[in-house]
Amino acid sequence: MKSRTENIDEINSWHSHFREYIETYKQGNTSFQDLIKDDAYFRKKLTQFLFSPKGAIYQANFWFAEKLVCGKPAPDILLQAIPFSHLRFERSSEWIPAMEEVEEIVESIPFSNYSFPIALTYINWKTDAIVGTELLRNVGIALICIFLTTLISLGSWRGSLLVMMCVLLTCIDVTGFMHWWGLTIDITSMNVIIISVGLCVDFCAHIVHGFLTGQGTREERVLYVMEKVAPAVMNGGFSTILALSLLVTSRSHIFISFFKIFLLICLFGLFHGLVTLPVVLACIGATEENSENKEEKGNDQTADVDEGFRHGSEMNKNVRKDAADDVEIVPEEIVLLSTTGAAEVENPPNCENTSNNNQELEKLSLKNLECSNESAAEKSTKNFTLNKILRHSRNKSVMLKKCPEQNTSNQNLESAGNV
Structure with a gap:
């Protein structure tokens, strides 16, 4: 296995030492493969090897069905381990391919029973390997939920799409800027980003709602939103940053990641909510004709009264x-x-x-x-x-x-x- 990969530093296998032990103390010219086919001979020599000076260190790598006794044939083997060590890696882009390569090699070796690589560090490495996929899937599900929720509350599919667009752009900006701030996509940052998706909605949903409920042309409604709604959104964003400022002195990786990601969410969320979104609304926002159509539907219920007032005038x-x-x-x-x-x-x-x-x-x-x-x-x-x-x-x-x-x-x- 060491010859097939450059990511393995050392393999401490008992097989090679057991082979040397058999070759040293065997009688006759019979080959090693033919000798170990005899089950009684194999059990006898395995006990002798594990109690020898060179093989005693490998007793911890075996799990027998019964206790191993010196001078008696070895009992049935339930589990055996072959220790190996990786090279020292510095980032997830190095240890994830190394782990996957070892898994492919072990799977390709025709062991008699089920075999798999395992290590304490593989728990974190496996998490890093799937965290990117999990992040994309969870953010995608969150965006769909945001679209459906805003569609019900705003009553406008165009407004819901714009809200979802701003949330998506904010998440993309945050994940891209994390690289320059020394953060990686790990389990901690993934959870914080998913939680922050809900915070992104506040920066743009109020702007879209104010635009849809306003009157006049697109430009007039955008001016109304920037005068009446934008100050409140800005105050909410800066108050959130002020509340998170206490975490800047923390030395914990979790708290530092929490502060950096939430700060980026607030800054990019305010930018897209107060700069990008008003420009988009002024260009492709709902027109005044759509608002008049809604009013005409409501006026159908009071047509008789309106007709009477017209006759009165x-x-x-x-x-x-x-x-x-x-x-x-x-x-x-x-x-x-x-x-x-x-x-x-x-x-x-x-x-x-x-x-x-x-x-x-x-x-x-x-x-x-x-x-x-x-x-x-x-x-x-x-x-x-x-x-x-x-x-x-x-x-x-x-x-x-x-x-x-x-x-x-x-x-x-x-x-x-x-x-």
Whole structure:
């Protein structure tokens, strides 16, 4: 095995010494391979070898089914070990290929039973070998979760993609800058990076949310976000850096890695959230037409009310004023008299005049009473006209006209206007 790899420093195998022992004390010209095929001969000589001066050091490399006794044939062998040592390595890019090469060599040797290389350092080396794959997989799963979560909370697939893009760029920048700060991708840095993914969302999700809820063009909404939302995001980032500053004096590798990675996350997260993201939103953000479409869907539920208000504005243009009597005659049989004028209005046919003060008029307007023979648009129009007139006639007495063809018990007052 040593001849097949340059990563092995020394192999201390008992096989070569056992072969020398047999060749030295054998009788006759029989070859070593033929001698050890005899099971009784092999067990006898193995016991003698393990109790000899040269072979005694190898007793610890055997695990027998029973205790090994001097002068008796060796019991069944359950486990044997062949010690070897690697060269001294300095980085994971050296010891990971060395470990994988040893595994390939052991697997290719036709041992009679199952064989595998094992070492205490292989635990860390094996972790370093799979940590890169695990980091990519876990960050990918985290990005998918971020996209789904922001899609539900923001309600915009484009905004969710932008948030996921900023998080991905932040993680790439952090992992790249770790090399220049003396950090490697190990189990500690991998865990800190995965935890930091959630922190990256805060730097960009609020910006996208403020942009989507704003009004105006893309540029106007970006300015709104930078004025209203960006200061809070910046304060949050610098407060996090301030909280982590206490770890800078630590000598522990875990705490130092935690501080460096979180500092990079905050700096690059703020950069992408406050610089890169606003530029991207100003270029390819949701347009104002998309916002108007959402508003139109919401306005479909109140179409009848909007139609009534439109009719009301048209009817207000047709209002005629009587300058001599200070009387404003409103269409749809709405009549009000000013206390400053001396005019009198005769009762129209089948109608009865009633005097009320302003307080009663306001109470009647809140009831939104309607005549049964009118359409929904006409009813909304009269209510709109009444509310508009009441705002300008707080100190005037009014005269209302009741709707004809209604029973006294079920009579409803129409809306009124001011003079």
